[in-house]
Amino acid sequence: MRYLPKSPDERKKMLAEIGAKSIDDLFAVIPAEYRVTRDLDVPRQQAESEIVDYFRCAADRNATGYASFLGAGAYRHYRPVIIDSLVQRGEFLTSYTPYQAEITQGTLQAIFEFQTMIAELTGMDVANASMYDGSTGAAEAVMMAVRVTGRHKAVVAATVHPEYREVLATYAKHQGLPSTLVTYNKETGRVDLDALEQAVTEETAAVLVQSPNFFGIIEDIPAIAAIAHAKGALLIVSIAEAISLGVVRPPIEADIVSMEAQSFGVALSYGGPYCGVIAAKEQFLRQMPGRLVGQTVDGCGNRGFVLTLATREQHIRREKATSNICTNQALVALMATIFLAVYGKEGIRELAEHNLAKAAYAAKALAAQPGAKLLFSGAPRFHEFVLATAEAPSQWAPRLIEEKIVGGLDLSRWYPELGNATLWCATEVVTREQIDRAARVLAAGLVEA
Amino acid sequence: MTTDGKTLGKVRPHQTQNEALLFEKSAPGKRAYKMPPLDVPAVDAKSALGAAFRTDSPGLPELSEIEIIRHFTRLSTWNYAIDLGMYPLGSCTMKYNPRVNEAVSRIEGLAEAHPYRPDSLAQGILEVIALLQRCLIEITGMDAITLQPAAGAHGEFTGILLVRAWHESQGNPRRKILIPDSAHGTNPATAAICGYAVENLKSNAEGGIDLDALERQVDDETAALMLTNPSTIGVFESQIHKIADILHAKGALLYMDGANMNALVGKARPGDFGVDVMHLNLHKTFSTPHGGGGPGSGPVACKAFLEPFLPTPVLVRTPNDANRPAPVSWENLNDDPPPPGGSVPMFRAPASPLTSVGSLDVERGALAWDYDRPQSVGRVRAFYGNTGMFIRALAYILANGPDGLRQTTEDAVLNANYIRNKLEDLYELPYKTPSMHEVVFSDKRQAALGVKTGDIAKRLIDYGFHPYTVSFPLIVHGALMIEPTESESLEELDLFIAAMRSIAKEVEESPDVVKSAPHSTRISRLDEVQAARKPILRWKLKQ
Numbered sequence: 007m008r009y010l011p012k013s014p015d016e017r018k019k020m021l022a023e024i025g026a027k028s029i030d031d032l033f034a035v036i037p038a039e040y041r042v043t044r045d046l047d048v049p050r051q052q053a054e055s056e057i058v059d060y061f062r063c064a065a066d067r068n069a070t071g072y073a074s075f076l077g078a079g080a081y082r083h084y085r086p087v088i089i090d091s092l093v094q095r096g097e098f099l100t101s102y103t104p105y106q107a108e109i110t111q112g113t114l115q116a117i118f119e120f121q122t123m124i125a126e127l128t129g130m131d132v133a134n135a136s137m138y139d140g141s142t143g144a145a146e147a148v149m150m151a152v153r154v155t156g157r158h159k160a161v162v163a164a165t166v167h168p169e170y171r172e173v174l175a176t177y178a179k180h181q182g183l184p185s186t187l188v189t190y191n192k193e194t195g196r197v198d199l200d201a202l203e204q205a206v207t208e209e210t211a212a213v214l215v216q217s218p219n220f221f222g223i224i225e226d227i228p229a230i231a232a233i234a235h236a237k238g239a240l241l242i243v244s245i246a247e248a249i250s251l252g253v254v255r256p257p258i259e260a261d262i263v264s265m266e267a268q269s270f271g272v273a274l275s276y277g278g279p280y281c282g283v284i285a286a287k288e289q290f291l292r293q294m295p296g297r298l299v300g301q302t303v304d305g306c307g308n309r310g311f312v313l314t315l316a317t318r319e320q321h322i323r324r325e326k327a328t329s330n331i332c333t334n335q336a337l338v339a340l341m342a343t344i345f346l347a348v349y350g351k352e353g354i355r356e357l358a359e360h361n362l363a364k365a366a367y368a369a370k371a372l373a374a375q376p377g378a379k380l381l382f383s384g385a386p387r388f389h390e391f392v393l394a395t396a397e398a399p400s401q402w403a404p405r406l407i408e409e410k411i412v413g414g415l416d417l418s419r420w421y422p423e424l425g426n427a428t429l430w431c432a433t434e435v436v437t438r439e440q441i442d443r444a445a446r447v448l449a450a451g452l453v454e455a
Numbered sequence: 456m457t458t459d460g461k462t463l464g465k466v467r468p469h470q471t472q473n474e475a476l477l478f479e480k481s482a483p484g485k486r487a488y489k490m491p492p493l494d495v496p497a498v499d500a501k502s503a504l505g506a507a508f509r510t511d512s513p514g515l516p517e518l519s520e521i522e523i524i525r526h527f528t529r530l531s532t533w534n535y536a537i538d539l540g541m542y543p544l545g546s547c548t549m550k551y552n553p554r555v556n557e558a559v560s561r562i563e564g565l566a567e568a569h570p571y572r573p574d575s576l577a578q579g580i581l582e583v584i585a586l587l588q589r590c591l592i593e594i595t596g597m598d599a600i601t602l603q604p605a606a607g608a609h610g611e612f613t614g615i616l617l618v619r620a621w622h623e624s625q626g627n628p629r630r631k632i633l634i635p636d637s638a639h640g641t642n643p644a645t646a647a648i649c650g651y652a653v654e655n656l657k658s659n660a661e662g663g664i665d666l667d668a669l670e671r672q673v674d675d676e677t678a679a680l681m682l683t684n685p686s687t688i689g690v691f692e693s694q695i696h697k698i699a700d701i702l703h704a705k706g707a708l709l710y711m712d713g714a715n716m717n718a719l720v721g722k723a724r725p726g727d728f729g730v731d732v733m734h735l736n737l738h739k740t741f742s743t744p745h746g747g748g749g750p751g752s753g754p755v756a757c758k759a760f761l762e763p764f765l766p767t768p769v770l771v772r773t774p775n776d777a778n779r780p781a782p783v784s785w786e787n788l789n790d791d792p793p794p795p796g797g798s799v800p801m802f803r804a805p806a807s808p809l810t811s812v813g814s815l816d817v818e819r820g821a822l823a824w825d826y827d828r829p830q831s832v833g834r835v836r837a838f839y840g841n842t843g844m845f846i847r848a849l850a851y852i853l854a855n856g857p858d859g860l861r862q863t864t865e866d867a868v869l870n871a872n873y874i875r876n877k878l879e880d881l882y883e884l885p886y887k888t889p890s891m892h893e894v895v896f897s898d899k900r901q902a903a904l905g906v907k908t909g910d911i912a913k914r915l916i917d918y919g920f921h922p923y924t925v926s927f928p929l930i931v932h933g934a935l936m937i938e939p940t941e942s943e944s945l946e947e948l949d950l951f952i953a954a955m956r957s958i959a960k961e962v963e964e965s966p967d968v969v970k971s972a973p974h975s976t977r978i979s980r981l982d983e984v985q986a987a988r989k990p991i992l993r994w995k996l997k998q
Binding site for chain 1: 474476477478481485486487488490493494495496497498500503504505506507508509510512513514515516517518520523524526527528530531532533534535536537538539542544547549551552553555557558559560561562563564565566567568569570571572573576577578579580582583586590593594605606607608609611612616619639640641643644645646647648649650653690691693695696720721722723724727728738742744745746747748749750751752766767832833834835836837838839840841842843844846850852853854855856857858859860861862863865866868869872873875876877888889891912913916921922927941942943944945947973976977978979980981982983985986987990991992993994
């Protein structure tokens, strides 16, 4: 009970002062039949050293020391050391939502800087203080478009992350919001523009695409925007790999951008916590979900920051709010802000170029192996690519694992029509030696087969 | 007293007072990074990307590492934090955030695990998740759980989806959700996004559920009651079993908002008193840090009949494989004495099998994600939830054990009652019902002198405390909602009480001092009207 700052005598003294005979008096309001009178069946109290041992053992049972070519919405990038130095300062770590602006200016100014950076990167006018993650952010962006347009249908590209689409389906199901799935061009891996044109109607609230898309291909945003806007629908661009914005043209034709900012210095951590964020054109500001930090002045004219436009939010509007979202991902957004400050204007481009180069090399090396072929090779892509193999992934994946390599992600779960296709990712932390080794192992098996 | 430091000639030391924005400190050519040499051929981005190439550079700042460290360190000094002192925000459970939680969540094998790595390479983190699930099921007295929701409100959404899916499976999703007028704003917002009409339930004179009103309002179209217990005024619904009975008699379900579980852990279990589905806030009850407003984590626990509807995927234990080695010592489930020279076993034998859903083999097999869930409500989030928060919450449970969890709850309730006892002569107590982990006063007496709860809150800042929760719950006019948590020593509590008593006196003697507070902060009260009327939400060059 090392976290409890009271001595047994102090407890007795306090009970006496409030006129209670024992602590049980304070729980007497709970009907006796519902009071727990036994020990909970949870592990006994552990020493700190035991806790550390337990999690170290758990970490060891997870595989470590593997080269990994996994991406698909969760990306391994180098995390500058100062991120953890700074976010572990108790003043950031153990502070609450900055409702009391006078004593939370640190968090507020940092979020204002985050909002500015996200707006700059995405080419949007404004960004919010963050959302849970990219998947829920995309769903919230669609709901936002419904409020803006007053329309109740969505058109969604099949190249949006499949789990994002599943989340959207869960959100949309009970809001009378049917969505149409638009397929991709089998040659380019991009949204099929003819199919899109047919799917978008005067009833469409939003077109949701992802770029780079789930196959790593960069979509033709200006063309997609023209189709959406011709029918008065909004264009939402989901970005799962935020670092792409270092070299990829921002989706300035979009009306709303929903981004997953995990790549900006946030650990993979088996899927979360990550950092969604919604950015948009200024005219849609009042329909945005989530917290917003704005600049203002105090009584003496000093610059300061506050949470603002709260009349959109659940604690004021209750059932009429733009969303039920309450928390954001403030500490994770702070990580992203520090990451972007470290890399800065030049670094974000250089970092993105390294990713581009690694993936280009990996795609070439792997596709050169017998029986392997690069799919969608004609379209521009960032750091992911789809590889088709003669052998099923279930055949070669164990061989790679034996060599301490986790190969690409099997796509058959979501895209059975692609056959033996896998999605590979090579970020700046993947080395040439790892790529060459992966290619050799892949080839060895293919020859034997 | 003046808020204008300048007219007093007060110096504003630059380290603590005048930190510019990152963008204002930027200068071309400054760097805080260095890329390693590229070990593969460089690619000409412009020709590789064609029309998709970014021609402009994003307006990010250019700074050196020391400037970034100083910038954020200086900003941090403008924040109040639990690490500095008492943070009695009612309903938010601002308890100590143990540092071992942070340390273990950053162990490389856990922090760098990719969510799509094969299950066979993720058994360690899956064991962590399985153990946390088992502990939370035991703590709540429920049968099954999902850890997928990213925060409390997201948990509410998930929980109400379960309710809806179950009613649909019974042939009628039903139309409305009952919500007490004392509820958190997220409750009605959640019901609305799940496609339900919200019907308010007026509280009775004690601030609790009015059983007669409930009886009248529950009908065949009522899907559920969303109940916070203890309520937002910190009162346990002593008629909870009758509430559950009334609902169940009409086929409606009882949803519990678990925001106030810090009053119950180890003392009472929602599953025992009739709750069908509930969410927990790991960032409240289980000590994961609030971090300035997130990340949170909002697991949803439910009774067995709702289990088929849980979001996909669900963690399951595959039947034991004879070739699999016996459980390793780090999670030895037997209560055997330690082997000579060996380590002490950690866990007592579980009362129930470790499987998350109770449907699988008791034999210990490998853990895996099950996606084949035909009745599932679907996904509520990509991947599996905020795993980093699971690690921290489990570390907290392990550090406490059954005795520590119980003592924690007792101390939290003791602290709230101690504050109530020491302040109720000066501040109006609208409900005299016994308090659990928080106490809610009203500003009735002070408002008569022109000083409102928000003013008293701001004045608390001058005394070195974070304000309590202001103007919530809505059923108390001018509410002061105080939740000390278990983390406060007697000394800190007495200082807080002294501050509150001193402010009550100031209200009578010099109300203007209170109304113009805070006086000790770097900035004074901010113009929120201007912020909302002409929003400035980002920095721009030549602003």
